[in-house]
Amino acid sequence: MNLVQLLVDSLALGSQYSLVALGIGLIFGVMRMINFAQGDLITFGAYMLVVPTVSDVAPPMIAALPTPVLIAATIAVVALAAVLTERLAFRSVRRKGADGPTLLITSFAIGYFIQSVILFLHTGRPKSVSVLPELSQQITFAGVRVALVDLVTISASLGLLLSVGLFLNRTRGGVALRAAAEDFLMARLIGVKADRVIAVAFLVSGALAGAVTLMFVAKTGVLDFRMGVPLAIAGFVATVIGGMGSLTGAVLGGFALGLASTLLQSLLPPDLRPARDAFLYGLVIFVLLVRPQGLFVFGLGRERV
Amino acid sequence: MKRLPPAAGTFLSLAILVIAVAALGYLLPGMSRTVIEGFIYATLVVGLGLFVGNTGIVSFGHASFAMIGAYAASWFTCCEGMRQVFLPGLPDMIAAITLPVPVAAVIAMGVAATVALLAGAVLLRLNGVAASIGLLSFLFMVKTIYENWNGWTSGQSSLVGLPLVVGIAEAAAGLLVALCIALLYQGSASGLLVRAAREDEVASRSVGVRVWRERLICFVLSAAITALGGVMFAHYLGSISVVQFWLDLTFLTLAMLVVGGRNTMTGAVVGALVITALRDGLRALENGVQTPFGVAGIPEGVQEIALALLLLVVLVARPRGLTGGRELNLFR
Numbered sequence: 001m002n003l004v005q006l007l008v009d010s011l012a013l014g015s016q017y018s019l020v021a022l023g024i025g026l027i028f029g030v031m032r033m034i035n036f037a038q039g040d041l042i043t044f045g046a047y048m049l050v051v052p053t054v055s056d057v058a059p060p061m062i063a064a065l066p067t068p069v070l071i072a073a074t075i076a077v078v079a080l081a082a083v084l085t086e087r088l089a090f091r092s093v094r095r096k097g098a099d100g101p102t103l104l105i106t107s108f109a110i111g112y113f114i115q116s117v118i119l120f121l122h123t124g125r126p127k128s129v130s131v132l133p134e135l136s137q138q139i140t141f142a143g144v145r146v147a148l149v150d151l152v153t154i155s156a157s158l159g160l161l162l163s164v165g166l167f168l169n170r171t172r173g174g175v176a177l178r179a180a181a182e183d184f185l186m187a188r189l190i191g192v193k194a195d196r197v198i199a200v201a202f203l204v205s206g207a208l209a210g211a212v213t214l215m216f217v218a219k220t221g222v223l224d225f226r227m228g229v230p231l232a233i234a235g236f237v238a239t240v241i242g243g244m245g246s247l248t249g250a251v252l253g254g255f256a257l258g259l260a261s262t263l264l265q266s267l268l269p270p271d272l273r274p275a276r277d278a279f280l281y282g283l284v285i286f287v288l289l290v291r292p293q294g295l296f297v298f299g300l301g302r303e304r305v
Numbered sequence: 306m307k308r309l310p311p312a313a314g315t316f317l318s319l320a321i322l323v324i325a326v327a328a329l330g331y332l333l334p335g336m337s338r339t340v341i342e343g344f345i346y347a348t349l350v351v352g353l354g355l356f357v358g359n360t361g362i363v364s365f366g367h368a369s370f371a372m373i374g375a376y377a378a379s380w381f382t383c384c385e386g387m388r389q390v391f392l393p394g395l396p397d398m399i400a401a402i403t404l405p406v407p408v409a410a411v412i413a414m415g416v417a418a419t420v421a422l423l424a425g426a427v428l429l430r431l432n433g434v435a436a437s438i439g440l441l442s443f444l445f446m447v448k449t450i451y452e453n454w455n456g457w458t459s460g461q462s463s464l465v466g467l468p469l470v471v472g473i474a475e476a477a478a479g480l481l482v483a484l485c486i487a488l489l490y491q492g493s494a495s496g497l498l499v500r501a502a503r504e505d506e507v508a509s510r511s512v513g514v515r516v517w518r519e520r521l522i523c524f525v526l527s528a529a530i531t532a533l534g535g536v537m538f539a540h541y542l543g544s545i546s547v548v549q550f551w552l553d554l555t556f557l558t559l560a561m562l563v564v565g566g567r568n569t570m571t572g573a574v575v576g577a578l579v580i581t582a583l584r585d586g587l588r589a590l591e592n593g594v595q596t597p598f599g600v601a602g603i604p605e606g607v608q609e610i611a612l613a614l615l616l617l618v619v620l621v622a623r624p625r626g627l628t629g630g631r632e633l634n635l636f637r
Contacts, residue, residue, distance in 0.1 A: 109617045
């Protein structure tokens with residue numbers, strides 16, 4: 001396999017992972033909750049592209065809109081859904097002083113709810129949808145043919161990561177979010193509004209999930225009611241190997257996981273390839289043991305007492 | 306009268322609960338499947354809860370032990386005469402003997418405990434969320450290995466022809482064995498030390514608790530109990546496949562544990578029984594229920610939605626679980 005192709009593949013996969021990881025990391029920062037529903041929000045966005053129907057061929061809904069509207073609508077719908085999950089479920093559980101594991105199970109329950117509603121409205125059979133068909137061509141780049149959708153995924157992700165970075169560093173809301181992630185109680189004491197900052201975290205994280213929806217569906221063209229689950233798991237793993245609580249760590253962890261996964265796929269001997277995940281997750285355990293505080297976190301590994 | 310130690314009181318109280326539920330299963334034949342499944346899930350959740358409740362580490366890896374146990378037992382119980390056709394990789398020594406299920410269950414628990422000892426020795430060096438991810442990675446690894454270990458597991462296809470020996474009495478007996486091990490451990494010195502480390506790891510280290518060692522003991526025992534649950538599952542259904550012990554089971558058992566109440570064995574049992582009953586009740590509604598006014602029911606597919614909503618309601622109303630973090634003890 002060509003080196004450039006390998007690079008494009010791993011960056012494209014890595015950028016999807018890193019966007020999911022950033023979404024999970026943002027919410028973990030303010031709530032100390034791992035939001036498994038992030039993956040099902042991606043699924044939700046994907047199914048909003050088509051009209052709900054029990055038949056196998058689904059007419060397009062959001063997917064029928066002109067490209068700029070389609071992109072904006074998908075992102076907006078998923079971001080809204082993310083804020084709703086917070087308003088309707090997480091907020092009350094959090095106010096009762098629930099701890100991490102209970103919040104985690106709450107997010108499973110929300111994910112399960114989204115999956116069951118999709119199953120009810122659309123049935124469990126995979127459906128195909130065509131979004132942004134203009135991306136499905138191959139182009140010649142630096143002497144090799146690569147999929148245009150991968151290049152667009154990479155550049156769009158970099159743009160998104162940059163804008164989230166600017167938002168976090170240059171705006172009042174972003175600084176409040178970072179302060180809350182650093183020390184929630186202290187941030188509240190100096191006037192950061194808890195409910196608002198958490199809602200903002202869900203909004204941004206939902207918008208990122210919407211972007212991943214578009215990238216994923218544009219590449220595969222297939223809808224499945226559990227399509228988001230592997231993405232959520234990858235994002236979860238990426239936040240931890242990157243360094244729990246560090247947003248840069250989460251993003252870099254996503255790229256690292258994408259790279260490792262693509263490299264193993266192409267470098268393992270063919271008869272071991274079906275067992276790729278065993279190697280990938282063996283590597284994850286190894287990384288955790290060597291750097292339990294995260295690959296990209298420098299400083300104290302253990303909390304100071 | 307001398308008072309019972311708390312662990313014994315809890316065991317007897319839970320035993321009464323289990324026997325009452327079993328009696329219900331015998332009295333109402335329509336409920337018997339629900340009762341058996343409830344007991345099997347309760348065994349799995351007791352195994353999971355023994356680790357999660359006492360160490361405070363959320364484990365995503367316990368479904369692996371149920372799988373390891375189920376397959377290990379099947380090597381000794383499955384499909385006599387045909388075993389080497391389905392499992393060509395089995396050595397002749399194993400393939401030649403067929404053991405009664407309880408004996409095979411003990412072997413299976415030993416196999417799972419050994420794997421847990423080796424995996425835990427490595428993984429329990431981690432803490433908190435990193436340990437959870439380590440255990441999730443372990444789940445992925447074991448699943449991938451079993452899916453490709455065709456000679457011993459028949460790979461991605463299911464293994465059929467296991468003797469169907471698990472009924473209400475057998476499932477209740479299995480659950481009581483699990484509860485006995487779990488409660489004995491919780492009341493032991495190691496159980497106290499591991500809970501001390503859950504409450505404040507740094508402080509317990511400073512007074513000499515060997516956290517890694519105590520957690521490892523807890524992990525090995527919980528893996529053995531989970532394996533027992535896996536063996537019961539296998540010999541209730543009569544067939545096993547790798548996907549049965551995958552993310553669905555992981556999430557379902559964790560949900561049962563949290564809904565019941567995470568830090569107690571009472572919570573584990575109550576959570577498993579309540580969710581199994583709710584699920585089967587909704588399923589029955591989906592198929593239609595005869596009432597004096599005709600057949601009542603809910604449309605197909607509503608069952609899952611209702612279950613998810615009920616879960617959310619319980620989590621919102623009682624974040625500490627239905628049992629609120631207290632062990633059942635009628636002999637206080």
